[in-house]
Amino acid sequence: xxxxxxxxxxxxxxxxxxxxxxxxxxxxxxxxxxxxxxxxxxxxxxxxxxxxxxxxxxxxxxxxxxxxxxxxxxxxxxxxxxxxxxxxxxxxxxxxxxxxxxxxxxxxxxxxxxxxxxxxxxxxxxxx
Amino acid sequence: xxxxxxxxxxxxxxxxxxxxxxxxxxxxxxxxxxxxxxxxxxxxxxxxxxxxxxxxxxxxxxxxxxxxxxxxxxxxxxxxxxxxxxxxxxxxxxxxxxxxxxxxxxxxxxxxxxxxxxxxxxxxxxxxxxxxxxxxxxxxxxxxxxxxxxxxxxxxxxxxxxxxxxxxxxxxxxxxxxxxxxxxxxxxxxxxxxxxxxxxxxxxxxxxxxxxxxxxxxxxxxxxxxxxxxxxxxxxxxxxxxxxxxxxxxxxxxxxxxxxxxxxxxxxxxxxxxxxxxxxxxxxxxxxxxxxxxxxxxxxxxxxxxxxxxxxxxxxxxxxxxxxxxxxxxxxxxxxxxxxxxxxxxxxxxxxxxxxxxxxxxxxxxxxxxxxxxxxxxxxxxxxxxxxxxxxxxxxxxxxxxxxxxxxxxxxxxxxxxxxxxxxxxxxxxxxxxxxxxxxxxxxxxxxxxxxxxxxxxxxxxxxxxxxxxxxxxxxxxxxxxxxxxxxxx
Numbered sequence: 001x002x003x004x005x006x007x008x009x010x011x012x013x014x015x016x017x018x019x020x021x022x023x024x025x026x027x028x029x030x031x032x033x034x035x036x037x038x039x040x041x042x043x044x045x046x047x048x049x050x051x052x053x054x055x056x057x058x059x060x061x062x063x064x065x066x067x068x069x070x071x072x073x074x075x076x077x078x079x080x081x082x083x084x085x086x087x088x089x090x091x092x093x094x095x096x097x098x099x100x101x102x103x104x105x106x107x108x109x110x111x112x113x114x115x116x117x118x119x120x121x122x123x124x125x126x127x128x
Numbered sequence: 129x130x131x132x133x134x135x136x137x138x139x140x141x142x143x144x145x146x147x148x149x150x151x152x153x154x155x156x157x158x159x160x161x162x163x164x165x166x167x168x169x170x171x172x173x174x175x176x177x178x179x180x181x182x183x184x185x186x187x188x189x190x191x192x193x194x195x196x197x198x199x200x201x202x203x204x205x206x207x208x209x210x211x212x213x214x215x216x217x218x219x220x221x222x223x224x225x226x227x228x229x230x231x232x233x234x235x236x237x238x239x240x241x242x243x244x245x246x247x248x249x250x251x252x253x254x255x256x257x258x259x260x261x262x263x264x265x266x267x268x269x270x271x272x273x274x275x276x277x278x279x280x281x282x283x284x285x286x287x288x289x290x291x292x293x294x295x296x297x298x299x300x301x302x303x304x305x306x307x308x309x310x311x312x313x314x315x316x317x318x319x320x321x322x323x324x325x326x327x328x329x330x331x332x333x334x335x336x337x338x339x340x341x342x343x344x345x346x347x348x349x350x351x352x353x354x355x356x357x358x359x360x361x362x363x364x365x366x367x368x369x370x371x372x373x374x375x376x377x378x379x380x381x382x383x384x385x386x387x388x389x390x391x392x393x394x395x396x397x398x399x400x401x402x403x404x405x406x407x408x409x410x411x412x413x414x415x416x417x418x419x420x421x422x423x424x425x426x427x428x429x430x431x432x433x434x435x436x437x438x439x440x441x442x443x444x445x446x447x448x449x450x451x452x453x454x455x456x457x458x459x460x461x462x463x464x465x466x467x468x469x470x471x472x473x474x475x476x477x478x479x480x481x482x483x484x485x486x487x488x489x490x491x492x493x494x495x496x497x498x499x500x501x502x503x504x505x506x507x508x509x510x511x512x513x514x515x516x517x518x519x520x521x522x523x524x525x526x527x528x529x530x531x532x533x534x535x536x537x538x539x540x541x542x543x544x545x546x547x548x549x550x551x552x553x554x555x556x557x558x559x560x561x562x563x564x565x566x567x568x569x570x571x572x573x574x575x576x577x578x579x580x581x582x583x584x585x586x587x588x589x590x591x592x593x594x595x596x597x598x599x600x601x602x603x604x605x606x607x608x609x610x611x612x613x614x615x616x617x618x
Contacts, residue, residue: 035554040609063605064531064548089606128554 204558255386256416269394269413345512359389378513
């Protein structure tokens with residue numbers, strides 16, 4: 001059973017968002033890291049890049065697959081998790097804490113309402 | 129089976145050598161063309177071993193190999209079928225082997241005749257209007273194909289086309305090819321039945337569409353039933369259709385990409401036409417085109433002056449609109465020759481049987497595996513040449529994953545199928561038996577799978593800890609990916 005914290009919002013492509021004022025912290029879910037298997041490489045966006053919601057923002061690569069990461073909300077990238085360069089396994093070990101990917105300064109916090117709640121995301125996983 | 133896993137370097141002792149492999153002494157004269165700054169100062173660190181030690185070492189290693197010569201090899205998406213030895217023998221006739229690549233056409237008539245006839249054969253079997261054998265591999269064939277699409281739009285001044293559409297179930301190399309050729313990729317979703325979501329495709333088509341890249345039968349192992357509607361939607365938008373020949377084996381002689389409306393196709397001769405592949409050996413990725421793209425075919429090609437009966441090279445001097453050369457000479461000659469002999473031996477009737485028997489084998493295996501409790505990813509669909517099973521249930525209930533089952537198959541002397549591909553099916557196997565396997569070989573595989581499913585229920589550790597019988601147990605794939613080190617050092 002994978003962990004799905006109730007206070008986060010989710011995208012159907014398995015990214016999560018934690019809101020800290022006008023900043024959205026982005027990562028991938030416990031379910032996603034489990035399905036990917038051991039990560040060996042994480043490609044992150046550069047700080048300063050501006051995304052629209054749904055843009056390709058990075059790539060996570062495991063021993064069995066490479067998968068695109070999409071920006072869950074629009075805005076400018078203000079920080080990336082540089083620790084992942086040497087320790088991509090952080091995403092496996094603590095997907096909701098040390099394994100965060102990047103932070104976006106949200107252009108429109110209304111977009112969060114479009115995202116899935118923990119219950120809705122759980123439902124999606126169950127139906128997969 | 130010997131469990132020796134030493135490297136050849138560990139057998140090295142100073143002064144030992146094999147005369148047959150010893151380098152000839154080089155004089156200063158012969159070196160003069162290489163600037164002193166580019167010459168190495170130290171001897172290369174090669175192992176010093178006698179001939180017998182080399183023979184024993186590699187013979188022992190070869191017995192550890194899982195290979196089509198030893199085992200059933202149902203690697204989906206890759207068509208690891210048996211390649212007849214005869215085609216190899218014919219391609220190694222001294223006249224072919226000793227021909228210098230710079231030999232003039234007048235001294236290469238036999239070779240050129242084979243290439244010319246192979247071009248014609250491939251044209252006929254795919255329904256295309258022209259074929260070039262120049263691409264050296266599947267990836268280069270894809271590159272040539274999309275480069276021709278680009279050349280076509282550019283020649284018409286149609287420079288607003290920036291996107292290539294690619295269904296989710298396409299072969300994995302397609303997006304990479306589109307990006308290499310300077311296009312943006314737009315993914316098109318696939319429905320629950322494995323067919324393309326036609327409405328989504330129509331919505332995605334527009335004046336920005338340069339083309340669509342498709343694999344049919346797709347990586348889902350099913351034949352795209354709406355291909356004519358897809359073809360129309362893309363053509364109506366002014367785009368061209370690219371056919372990835374990865375799965376051509378399933379439809380050989382039965383359906384032709386040209387008749388489905390494709391404008392360009394690449395074929396993997398090293399999958400379908402008698403050259404073993406995998407391990408990065410030489411390949412051949414000929415491209416076929418519709419009328420629209422004839423002017424852009426890569427060179428050189430083999431041509432025939434019918435009056436004089438002479439074969440010649442067609443090159444950019446007579447075809448200036450060509451996308452040009454893809455390599456120094458003419459593809460991988462040996463692979464092209466094997467394909468020629470394979471085609472000549474099978475003929476039209478044999479080619480149809482390739483498609484029929486590979487499809488029959490896949491459907492036999494699928495039905496029998498379903499009967500022993502395997503879950504098909506698309507149970508309502510008939511398999512083409514390959515099919516997908518999903519072990520999501522075993523992963524959830526018993527914590528036995530597709531990887532575990534694949535490893536356990538090795539203990540039963542079966543090569544594992546492709547796993548975790550395509551990405552859209554969780555915990556999947558992609559299985560392709562091919563037309564060259566007997567019913568008995570497939571039955572052995574089915575028996576092994578039945579035992580493993582039973583073990584997954586009753587004694588899951590025998591699966592999750594497998595393999596037990598191989599020279600090595602589970603390899604550290606993470607370390608291999610993160611700290612790849614291929615250089616021998618003491």
